[in-house]
Amino acid sequence: MYPHERSLVEKHPADKFAIVGVNSDRTIETARDAVKKNELSWRSFYDGGTDGPISSRWNVNGWPTIYVIDAKGTIRFKDVRGDELDSAIEMLLAEMQSSSEPEGAR
Amino acid sequence: MLIHILLALVLLSGITPDLLALETVTTGARSGDEVTDQQQAAATKAYEALKTRMDEAWTEYLAPLRAAKTPEERDAIELDPAKSPSVLFMAPMLKFSKAHPATDASLSALGEVIRMASRDEKNSWMMDEAVDVVLVDFIEHEGLQDLVRFAHYNPPTQSILRLLRGVSDRSSSRDVKAASYYSLGKLLGKNKETRVEGRQLLGRVEKEFGDVIFLRETTYGQKVKGDIFEMEHLQIGHIAPEIIGQTIAGNLMQLSAFRSKVVVLDFWGDW
Numbered sequence: 219m220y221p222h223e224r225s226l227v228e229k230h231p232a233d234k235f236a237i238v239g240v241n242s243d244r245t246i247e248t249a250r251d252a253v254k255k256n257e258l259s260w261r262s263f264y265d266g267g268t269d270g271p272i273s274s275r276w277n278v279n280g281w282p283t284i285y286v287i288d289a290k291g292t293i294r295f296k297d298v299r300g301d302e303l304d305s306a307i308e309m310l311l312a313e314m315q316s317s318s319e320p321e322g323a324r
Numbered sequence: 325m326l327i328h329i330l331l332a333l334v335l336l337s338g339i340t341p342d343l344l345a346l347e348t349v350t351t352g353a354r355s356g357d358e359v360t361d362q363q364q365a366a367a368t369k370a371y372e373a374l375k376t377r378m379d380e381a382w383t384e385y386l387a388p389l390r391a392a393k394t395p396e397e398r399d400a401i402e403l404d405p406a407k408s409p410s411v412l413f414m415a416p417m418l419k420f421s422k423a424h425p426a427t428d429a430s431l432s433a434l435g436e437v438i439r440m441a442s443r444d445e446k447n448s449w450m451m452d453e454a455v456d457v458v459l460v461d462f463i464e465h466e467g468l469q470d471l472v473r474f475a476h477y478n479p480p481t482q483s484i485l486r487l488l489r490g491v492s493d494r495s496s497s498r499d500v501k502a503a504s505y506y507s508l509g510k511l512l513g514k515n516k517e518t519r520v521e522g523r524q525l526l527g528r529v530e531k532e533f534g535d536v537i538f539l540r541e542t543t544y545g546q547k548v549k550g551d552i553f554e555m556e557h558l559q560i561g562h563i564a565p566e567i568i569g570q571t572i573a574g575n576l577m578q579l580s581a582f583r584s585k586v587v588v589l590d591f592w593g594d595w
Contacts, residue, residue, distance in 0.1 A: 219590075219592070221395070223588075223590070226588070230586075233585070234585055234586060235585055235586050235587075235588075236582050236585045236586075236587050236588075237587070237588045237590055238577075238579060238582060238587055238588070238589050238590070239590050239591075239592055240567070240589070240590070240591045240592070241572055241592060241593060241594075242591065242592070242593040243593050243594055243595065246572065248594055248595075249572045249594065250572055251594070252594030253572055256594075261571045261572070261573070261575075261577060262571060262572050262590075262592070263567060263569040263570065263571060263572075263577060264569070264570055264571060264572045265569070268593065271569075272567055272569060272591075273591055274550060275550075275553065275565070276554070276558060276565075276591070277550035277551060277553060277554040277558065278591045281591055281592060281593050282590055282591055282592045282593075283590075283591040284588060284589070284590055284591075285558075285564065285588075285589040286586070286587070286588055286589075287564045287582075287586070287587040287588075287589060288586060289583065289584050289585060289586055290563075290583070291563050291564055291580065291583050292561060292562070292563055292564070293558065293559065293560055293561065293562050293563075293564050294560060294561075295560065296558075296560060303588070307586055307588070310586040311586055314586065
């Protein structure tokens, strides 16, 4: 997962795309070490364990769990992986592009 | 008794599942008859042997993945789905359950058939047979709770829904009913067309079975709250609920600050 995520962050511009993590490690030291060791450039909420308030509210029972959210804040995909995740992101970025360039512009 | 020993030998001898499927071994018990302690014990022993062989087959089937040194190497490996133990052992498990009718081991085997067949459309007939036997021979068996508890992880096929509807309606055990209604509600909630019914069933679980234990200290009442929230606020098309909290680095962050960007929200842990 880490190499794939790193490649996504490298590939897409930071003003259009972000990864937001919710970390469920039992101790914050484990989480910090993981960030350092795997060179994770994106930020994560620290949730304090698998029964933390964020993952409980979001009803997460398996890790990793992935949500893809569009530029308007709407949930568009759940639990997509690999190529599916790539094309989901591409699609939402393209959608963003076309809505910011209304017909007849330029 | 002799037949039990023979069966145990057949199972222990390590012949292929395909061959075993052709064997016609039965114990003395017939559906509806009282099962003796000896019959239970013999069935359990034989089941454990079959299960061990299945576990070994899994170890062997997945060996190439374990041997891979890098994630890239692992991704490149294509396992033949037709040789998956879940395909090869479906028929032997079904056969086993018929050979030891009304025993606890028979129910365990039927549970395995249902799990394996639910992901294999070609073999849905085995699933249907297994469901029929469960609904007739085991409807009052407490072990049904384990069979239906995680049934919502299966794809919502007609057969799984028929199993859960049957168990929910006909079992008289509250523990079994709670587990069955819960799984049925979760499965129906996954599809847009049946979400309303799913939501109603989860509401029923909360009201009528809220005190029943799901696992360890968690009750169905607690469990179902998260599922109802997910159904009402975390579906595709819903605005993502706000998250405000501390980051690993110790700064305050909120999810809505990422509006205007495409966001991958990743629940992760390094374990």
